[in-house]
Amino acid sequence: MSNHEAIGFIDSGVGGLTVIKEALRQLPNERLIYLGDTARCPYGPRPGEQVIQFTWEMTHFLLEKNIKMLVIACNTATAVALDEIKAKLDIPVVGVILPGTRAALKATENNRIGVIGTAGTIKSHAYEAALKRKAPNTIITSLACPKFVPIVESNESHSSVAKKVVSETLGQLQLKKLDTLILGCTHYPILRPLIQNVMGSKVKLIDSGAETVSEVSMLLDYFDIANSPQFKNEPNDFFTTGSAKMFKAIADDWLKQEAINVQQIKLSPFED
Template sequence: MLTNQEAIGFIDSGVGGLTVVKEALKQLPNERIIYLGDTARCPYGPRPAEQVVQFTWEMTNFLLEKKIKMLVIACNTATAVALDDIRAHLEIPVVGVILPGSRAALKMTKNNRIGVIGTDGTIKSGAYSAAIKKKAPNTSITSLACPKFAPIVESNEFHSSVAKKVVSETLQPLLLKQLDTLILGCTHYPLLRPLIQNVMGSNVTLIDSGAETVGEVSMLLDYFDIANTPQNKSAVNEFYTTGSPKMFQTIADEWLDIEDINVQHIRLGGQ
């Protein structure tokens, strides 16, 4: 039985899902959040699909023990390969980040030329292309794997000159494609947004797939009548990582801009 006072669970391969949490804190201030980032095994992009499914289930099972009322897979790679399996086995609503990002891109594009950047796993899955083509078959889609982006964010170097150089060099193939819309197909990438926008130019609209997902979360809370109310929110948000709590907290403090974040270390699977 779902109750409105239970938390919404967010899972990601690392800190990237905090970009989704940031939007959730803004749009859904009455909701309690439990976040788990599998930083010790990040990135998921280069891993075999079967392993990503296994890791995603391990994170999911941890949060299910916390009695969450909804699960947000705030990771594009995990969404691409594990969403359908997890959704089929859970009784609570499960939300991924790919469909909301695809819908937003189709809404924004004027010339029907959309780019997608993501991890190797997300790009190889073809999940964004499939979602977009299903709704708009004539759309031109250019996909590009950016395997160096997530590690830059995880190592807290997204403000560095190295990050600027890597982003500039990686995105060069997209500059001749006449894109007017670019999907940030990894929840780590919004932390690199200023650098990406600078390379792509002001005429290209960047779509934050994670931020778009929160709109769907809000809709489902209303649909299932499980939205929390101000008078019921008492417990604090919880943050867990399989990696370094100190590194996680440094990034979380800067990105979320909230005080007293308590990050706890946990172990999953065979760690």
């Protein structure tokens, strides 16, 4: 492993691009490789065992690229697979749940925190457990939003359907007196304006992307594997198991970078 190798990011689809956006800002010296398993997205409704298997397949694809650090930029995968993958790899592995938890506890003033995520993430109780461990008096309201990821993946986040679905799904949170809402799925920041509109301008929305990238930045220093600007020669790479064209349309719209290179790939089943 060398300081000049890339940082790998995996997600069930395009959601992890919200983490990439922050990484492009905070870590301009680093080369990034992203893999979205769009063909099998959403992960949210899948059984935990299957999510673990898919996450390992993505992980092995990126290990072949000699990544120096792995970011599981997917809450569903973090909830069920982070501990196992972190224990088995000899590179640092970062998930998105603890950073989101830290950011929410920093932001809340009334200790009423909401968590929205996929069915898998909400069922795992990963956010609740992490919040309760740090701050037992927190009052937590969790809500699965299974319709959000398909909207984002089909590039319909600007549509009137999106507006209607977000409004209907989150309406029940309005009476909970939340002052902080964790966007517990990396796809959700793409729906942020709609979510903010339903929740009201006073509710702080926690996008774990920024906090996750701060953790990555710190770990690059801690393990002394940060890259130097003069060695950033190769471009960032984006891979998807689904349509490269659809992925690129969403990535272009979200990241607003020139020349994003997206390749479609096939993942191989991995036997442990």
